Amino acid sequence: MATKAKKNNITFRPHFKTHQSAEIGGWFKESGISGIAVSSVQMASYFAKAGWNDILIAFPVNVLEVETINTLARNIKLHLLLESVESAKFLADHVKYQTGIYIKIDTGYFRTGIPYHEYGKIAKIIHILQDAYHLTFTGILTHAGHAYYASSVSEIHDIHNQSTGRLLEIKRRLNEVYSECQVSIGDTPTCSVATDFNSVDEIRPGNFIFYDVMQHYLGTCSTDQIAVAVACPIVARHKSRNEIVIYGGGIHLSKEFIHDKFNRKIFGLIVDIDSQGWTEPLKDAYVSNISQEHGIIRTTSKHFDRYTIGNSIGILPVHSCYTANLMSHYVTTGQKVISKFRFTS
Amino acid sequence: MATKAKKNNITFRPHFKTHQSAEIGGWFKESGISGIAVSSVQMASYFAKAGWNDILIAFPVNVLEVETINTLARNIKLHLLLESVESAKFLADHVKYQTGIYIKIDTGYFRTGIPYHEYGKIAKIIHILQDAYHLTFTGILTHAGHAYYASSVSEIHDIHNQSTGRLLEIKRRLNEVYSECQVSIGDTPTCSVATDFNSVDEIRPGNFIFYDVMQHYLGTCSTDQIAVAVACPIVARHKSRNEIVIYGGGIHLSKEFIHDKFNRKIFGLIVDIDSQGWTEPLKDAYVSNISQEHGIIRTTSKHFDRYTIGNSIGILPVHSCYTANLMSHYVTTGQKVISKFRFTS
Numbered sequence: 001m002a003t004k005a006k007k008n009n010i011t012f013r014p015h016f017k018t019h020q021s022a023e024i025g026g027w028f029k030e031s032g033i034s035g036i037a038v039s040s041v042q043m044a045s046y047f048a049k050a051g052w053n054d055i056l057i058a059f060p061v062n063v064l065e066v067e068t069i070n071t072l073a074r075n076i077k078l079h080l081l082l083e084s085v086e087s088a089k090f091l092a093d094h095v096k097y098q099t100g101i102y103i104k105i106d107t108g109y110f111r112t113g114i115p116y117h118e119y120g121k122i123a124k125i126i127h128i129l130q131d132a133y134h135l136t137f138t139g140i141l142t143h144a145g146h147a148y149y150a151s152s153v154s155e156i157h158d159i160h161n162q163s164t165g166r167l168l169e170i171k172r173r174l175n176e177v178y179s180e181c182q183v184s185i186g187d188t189p190t191c192s193v194a195t196d197f198n199s200v201d202e203i204r205p206g207n208f209i210f211y212d213v214m215q216h217y218l219g220t221c222s223t224d225q226i227a228v229a230v231a232c233p234i235v236a237r238h239k240s241r242n243e244i245v246i247y248g249g250g251i252h253l254s255k256e257f258i259h260d261k262f263n264r265k266i267f268g269l270i271v272d273i274d275s276q277g278w279t280e281p282l283k284d285a286y287v288s289n290i291s292q293e294h295g296i297i298r299t300t301s302k303h304f305d306r307y308t309i310g311n312s313i314g315i316l317p318v319h320s321c322y323t324a325n326l327m328s329h330y331v332t333t334g335q336k337v338i339s340k341f342r343f344t345s
Numbered sequence: 346m347a348t349k350a351k352k353n354n355i356t357f358r359p360h361f362k363t364h365q366s367a368e369i370g371g372w373f374k375e376s377g378i379s380g381i382a383v384s385s386v387q388m389a390s391y392f393a394k395a396g397w398n399d400i401l402i403a404f405p406v407n408v409l410e411v412e413t414i415n416t417l418a419r420n421i422k423l424h425l426l427l428e429s430v431e432s433a434k435f436l437a438d439h440v441k442y443q444t445g446i447y448i449k450i451d452t453g454y455f456r457t458g459i460p461y462h463e464y465g466k467i468a469k470i471i472h473i474l475q476d477a478y479h480l481t482f483t484g485i486l487t488h489a490g491h492a493y494y495a496s497s498v499s500e501i502h503d504i505h506n507q508s509t510g511r512l513l514e515i516k517r518r519l520n521e522v523y524s525e526c527q528v529s530i531g532d533t534p535t536c537s538v539a540t541d542f543n544s545v546d547e548i549r550p551g552n553f554i555f556y557d558v559m560q561h562y563l564g565t566c567s568t569d570q571i572a573v574a575v576a577c578p579i580v581a582r583h584k585s586r587n588e589i590v591i592y593g594g595g596i597h598l599s600k601e602f603i604h605d606k607f608n609r610k611i612f613g614l615i616v617d618i619d620s621q622g623w624t625e626p627l628k629d630a631y632v633s634n635i636s637q638e639h640g641i642i643r644t645t646s647k648h649f650d651r652y653t654i655g656n657s658i659g660i661l662p663v664h665s666c667y668t669a670n671l672m673s674h675y676v677t678t679g680q681k682v683i684s685k686f687r688f689t690s
Contacts, residue, residue, distance in 0.1 A: 111639060235405040255600060294456060325596050326688075328689045344673045
């Protein structure tokens with residue numbers, strides 16, 4: 001992803017919410033990355049402590065956390081996300097140190113952001129920022145999350161083109177009020193498949209660090225690009241229904257699932273795993289159900305006997321962001337333990 | 346639940362996997378409870394450290410953890426769950442201190458356990474236990490998880506009666522080989538609605554400590570019995586679609602949902618919340634969608650303006666076990682902070 005960004009002459013601001021690890025963050029530093037995105041004020045504090053000093057909190061600003069925001073803004077180059085006049089006014093009144101502001105634009109996902117055609121509202125927020133002593137308008141930003149619902153790679157391309165097109169049209173219009181507007185996009189599907197970034201300034205993908213089964217089904221990664229797996233002990237076998245029970249449930253893997261082409265619910269793919277790594281997904285097995293601590297592997301009578309109690313099997317997660325979030329650390333294929341951030345309520 | 350157990354002259358062994366808190370556990374101690382159930386070896390260690398010395402790890406034993414199991418068995422009255430001859434033999438060979446064994450029976454949930462009609466297999470495991478110096482057969486146990494799929498309270502009663510009937514029939518037959526077989530059942534729906542426990546010896550419900558939206562829809566609790574809520578800050582408002590965005594997503598609430606009678610997906614109910622407690626669920630709002638950090642509240646144009654950025658709203662979780670698992674602590678309505686266990690991978 002770093003190479004792709006460099007080739008297209010755009011800034012690469014990776015989202016760290018997937019791995020949430022200072023040590024993995026270090027691998028990005030080695031690739032020349034200096035700015036990152038995170039999904040909470042708490043996660044920003046964690047990475048600031050780990051030495052990052054250009055951090056975007058890519059979530060509509062939670063004004064209740066203004067105190068920690070000020071602590072961060074005093075110490076690093078902080079960027080926040082705005083999508084309302086109310087929050088803009090609040091930050092203008094309460095932020096005490098230089099802070100960059102991105103305005104969140106909704107280009108068609110319909111979750112958060114100002115609808116792309118509401119120039120008036122965008123301009124109004126920019127005017128508030130221009131009058132605020134400690135706030136600087138950095139640019140406009142979107143997350144084309146609807147790319148996750150695409151049914152083909154060509155549809156992802158279409159979403160990418162439409163989404164960036166809408167942002168660039170805003171930039172063109174905004175040039176009248178603000179000429180240095182940065183355009184930032186950031187989802188793994190479009191950033192993975194795109195070859196042409198249509199003059200955007202910055203990309204912020206995050207999931208690609210591990211990818212997962214969902215991305216594979218979307219067509220944005222191959223199975224050998226999935227870089228994280230959970231080793232789950234086999235605890236029971238039910239030959240009459242060709243099911244294996246693993247110690248690995250919703251509190252470990254999350255309950256994210258996809259439907260495969262046979263309309264079966266898939267909660268994870270199965271790999272053989274050892275301390276050195278893992279195989280390609282096994283063809284005749286998948287995680288067919290999940291409850292709090294239990295995972296159920298459905299296999300065939302022919303393959304049933306390869307699963308024995310006391311062995312562990314690897315699960316490629318459906319959505320690695322959720323699975324990694326539930327874990328307290330990683331172990332590399334070189335048996336190195338890697339710590340990570342953990343959200344505290 | 347303690348009163349109900351006492352009245353029916355049965356042992357109450359509450360499952361602590363829902364609250365996972367030593368301090369909340371203390372409230373049970375005050376009610377005269379001495380034995381508990383947990384869902385992992387790690388959680389057993391946490392509660393052993395908190396002074397509990399009669400703990401059942403109510404999950405098919407993970408033989409890879411035999412070392413910690415031995416540490417626990419040396420120090421407390423430990424009970425494990427078995428459902429296979431392989432694991433029975435393994436424990437017979439490796440457990441070094443007195444340990445009680447429950448055999449897991451499948452009475453119709455089809456997830457784990459020995460099918461209720463396979464007496465031969467059950468007897469075979471009991472014989473292994475009788476020959477093992479450190480293992481004692483305690484009894485048979487089920488989790489009638491299919492009660493969660495019931496469409497009425499009367500159906501929950503039917504499942505309860507069928508499930509306990511199947512266990513008691515096993516006990517009757519086992520009397521030939523083992524006369525002191527305990528019968529243990531343990532799910533919140535059946536234990537909540539049952540008035541007659543059909544001579545079972547022990548109940549192990551857990552979720553009832555908090556209940557949740559799912560239990561309410563099942564008909565096993567009223568909304569004012571739901572005893573946990575997540576306070577979520579409002580971060581954005583979208584008037585054109587009557588949607589409010591909260592800082593509260595799948596990594597905080599989990600992505601558990603239920604379908605209401607209009608077939609809408611409900612990811613949580615909304616309450617007004619302050620430091621003293623919360624109201625009944627608001628009628629014209631619900632959590633309609635959820636992503637990693639975002640929750641979307643759908644409301645009506647009439648009620649839209651009651652939601653303002655910077656205020657917090659309470660969310661009653663769909664499945665409190667998952668939500669509590671994602672949190673690091675609780676705050677009581679008396680503003681006391683209560684710590685809890687957190688799973689470490």
